[in-house]
Amino acid sequence: MTRAGRRFRRVAVGALALWSLLPLIPLGIWSVAHGWRFPDILPANLTGSSWVFALSDASGVLGSFAVTAAIAGATTVAALIIGLPAARALGMHEFRGKLLVQTLILIPVIVPGIAFALGLHGVFLTLGLTNSVLGVVLVHLVPALPYMILILAGVFAAHDTDFEDQARSLGASRAQTFWHVTLPAIMPGVVVACLFTFLISWSQFLLTLMIGGGRVVTMPMLLFGFATSGRNDLTGAIALIYILPGLVILLATSRFLSGRPAALAAPGHA
Amino acid sequence: MTDLTLTNLTKQYPGAAQPALHDLTLAAKSGSMIALLGPSGCGKTTAMKLIAGLIEPTSGEVLFDGRSVLHDPPETRGAVMVFQNPLLFPHLDVAANVGFGLRMRGVARAEIDARVADMLAMVQLSSLGSRRPAALSGGQQQRVALARALIVRPRLLLLDEPLSNLDAHLRIEMRDLIKSLQRETGVTTLFVTHDQAEAAIIADEIALILDGRLAQFGPAQSLFQRPSSLAVARFFGLRNVVSGDLSGGRFTSPLGALRCGTATGDGPSVMALRPDAIVIGAGHENTLSATLSSRVYMGTRTQLWLQVGAVQLEAFVPPDQASHLEIGASLQIHVPSAAIWLLPPGEGHIHD
Numbered sequence: 265m266t267r268a269g270r271r272f273r274r275v276a277v278g279a280l281a282l283w284s285l286l287p288l289i290p291l292g293i294w295s296v297a298h299g300w301r302f303p304d305i306l307p308a309n310l311t312g313s314s315w316v317f318a319l320s321d322a323s324g325v326l327g328s329f330a331v332t333a334a335i336a337g338a339t340t341v342a343a344l345i346i347g348l349p350a351a352r353a354l355g356m357h358e359f360r361g362k363l364l365v366q367t368l369i370l371i372p373v374i375v376p377g378i379a380f381a382l383g384l385h386g387v388f389l390t391l392g393l394t395n396s397v398l399g400v401v402l403v404h405l406v407p408a409l410p411y412m413i414l415i416l417a418g419v420f421a422a423h424d425t426d427f428e429d430q431a432r433s434l435g436a437s438r439a440q441t442f443w444h445v446t447l448p449a450i451m452p453g454v455v456v457a458c459l460f461t462f463l464i465s466w467s468q469f470l471l472t473l474m475i476g477g478g479r480v481v482t483m484p485m486l487l488f489g490f491a492t493s494g495r496n497d498l499t500g501a502i503a504l505i506y507i508l509p510g511l512v513i514l515l516a517t518s519r520f521l522s523g524r525p526a527a528l529a530a531p532g533h534a
Numbered sequence: 535m536t537d538l539t540l541t542n543l544t545k546q547y548p549g550a551a552q553p554a555l556h557d558l559t560l561a562a563k564s565g566s567m568i569a570l571l572g573p574s575g576c577g578k579t580t581a582m583k584l585i586a587g588l589i590e591p592t593s594g595e596v597l598f599d600g601r602s603v604l605h606d607p608p609e610t611r612g613a614v615m616v617f618q619n620p621l622l623f624p625h626l627d628v629a630a631n632v633g634f635g636l637r638m639r640g641v642a643r644a645e646i647d648a649r650v651a652d653m654l655a656m657v658q659l660s661s662l663g664s665r666r667p668a669a670l671s672g673g674q675q676q677r678v679a680l681a682r683a684l685i686v687r688p689r690l691l692l693l694d695e696p697l698s699n700l701d702a703h704l705r706i707e708m709r710d711l712i713k714s715l716q717r718e719t720g721v722t723t724l725f726v727t728h729d730q731a732e733a734a735i736i737a738d739e740i741a742l743i744l745d746g747r748l749a750q751f752g753p754a755q756s757l758f759q760r761p762s763s764l765a766v767a768r769f770f771g772l773r774n775v776v777s778g779d780l781s782g783g784r785f786t787s788p789l790g791a792l793r794c795g796t797a798t799g800d801g802p803s804v805m806a807l808r809p810d811a812i813v814i815g816a817g818h819e820n821t822l823s824a825t826l827s828s829r830v831y832m833g834t835r836t837q838l839w840l841q842v843g844a845v846q847l848e849a850f851v852p853p854d855q856a857s858h859l860e861i862g863a864s865l866q867i868h869v870p871s872a873a874i875w876l877l878p879p880g881e882g883h884i885h886d
Contacts, residue, residue, distance in 0.1 A: 426621055434683070435614075435635045444634075
């Protein structure tokens with residue numbers, strides 16, 4: 265890369281970081297402000313009381329955090345179990361109607377959530393799934409599955425099945441081949457797909473509200489409650505707690521996010 | 535030590551006009567090395583995958599020691615493939631790659647370690663056990679792939695163009711290694727290649743496959759010198775093909791009447807004449823007058839194009855015999871009757 269190219273990259277990365285971090289600054293300030301009114305640039309007095317409250321049992325933040333994480337985790341696991349075979353079929357095989365199937369899989373991304381949630385609410389009501397964590401997990405699968413399947417399909421499309429033939433002929437059973445050969449090869453892609461799925465579930469508001477009926481209180485719902493009640497200090501603290509898992513996951517898995525999915529999915533071609 | 539028998543093995547992929555492999559019948563004796571020779575896309579790899587159990591035949595049988603293995607999954611068949619691409623598992627180091635098959639069989643750790651060490655020594659890679667595959671050269675990777683296949687003591691070793699990704703000098707080294715390991719272990723081996731010289735050097739017998747069908751099976755010499763059809767002769771680069779008529783041991787063609795050593799049935803025939811069978815100078819039989827139209831020095835031999843009447847013949851002669859010949863010069867050549875090989879007309883097989 266040329267020097268100008270390197271400089272451009274540094275500037276671009278810096279701009280992108282600013283763009284994503286700037287909105288967090290007022291949130292951070294709010295969370296420790298004791299009154300912060302126009303035209304003060306910074307609040308006159310600082311306090312940790314909103315953090316103390318947010319982390320106390322009374323606020324319900326920690327409980328809600330656990331529920332949200334459980335729902336997002338369950339959604340991710342379910343999406344992986346459903347999505348892996350589907351993605352394998354889409355990525356590795358040609359069959360009649362493949363385009364139709366791909367389009368159908370994308371529909372939940374295109375159709376507004378409120379449209380299908382209204383319909384699903386009726387169905388879930390008769391099945392007794394409303395107001396339950398299970399119902400919320402199921403409805404989160406609707407927007408999450410397309411991402412899981414399409415990311416993994418790309419991973420499988422770049423996967424060289426000769427490695428599996430090689431393993432079978434060396435004496436590995438189907439299950440052993442998947443565990444010892446396929447899985448290590450597709451792992452980076454699986455991690456990325458799971459990360460996306462987790463965060464999609466983590467950020468659902470409308471679907472949780474409609475199916476959970478206010479009984480299943482996830483972080484976005486809690487946050488919305490405080491934001492609309494005008495408690496900017498609490499909203500700031502809870503919002504920062506809310507974005508924490510996304511940052512942690514992103515940092516922990518950043519080595520998989522190199523922007524070279526094909527190279528990661530089909531290693532071994534020296 | 536396993537006898538391999540293929541009976542009418544056919545593979546038709548859905549939607550394909552032609553079967554990828556058509557009616558292949560072949561017997562490989564235990565401990566032998568058979569080359570499956572043919573141009574790319576002729577069905578050689580399909581045959582390998584059918585034997586390994588990676589794909590299922592449309593019809594036909596695969597027998598190991600006389601027993602059908604079609605219902606055995608690949609992992610229990612004991613026919614191990616080595617591909618053109620070494621396909622080393624990138625997340626495992628060299629030793630773990632070599633030990634893979636034993637680990638899948640649940641062999642004890644200590645035994646795996648000992649056998650991996652032996653195997654790495656056999657392929658001269660003892661010091662590289664802890665390397666990652668990506669840190670090896672192409673030749674080293676292919677040797678690891680070979681070690682990984684041999685360590686499970688396969689009943690059959692299936693080598694699918696294992697040399698074609700290697701540089702010229704590595705090819706020879708690897709070819710000799712394969713040959714010596716095969717002799718040492720006595721494993722029945724099928725060796726796929728599109729290189730006729732490679733097939734002739736490495737294999738006891740060659741199965742030539744053209745368009746998904748077995749064109750000829752036998753020792754290399756018989757394919758080179760006694761091709762069973764024009765297609766086989768052409769595959770081996772034979773360009774001297776002259777149509778004529780055989781009658782009473784004499785072949786009459788635009789070249790005149792030639793005496794033949796191996797006369798079969800009388801009637802219309804095609805003569806296949808190897809370029810190295812043509813001798814410069816008059817002989818006691820089959821002497822022809824020719825005009826030299828081209829001469830190309832090729833190092834160990836010289837290629838001549840000779841005009842005999844209306845027929846162009848290609849000849850390979852020792853360079854010292856051709857150095858004095860001028861383009862356009864008239865000369866006499868002769869063809870020993872034993873070198874004349876006659877085929878039925880058309881593309882049909884001699885035994886059809």
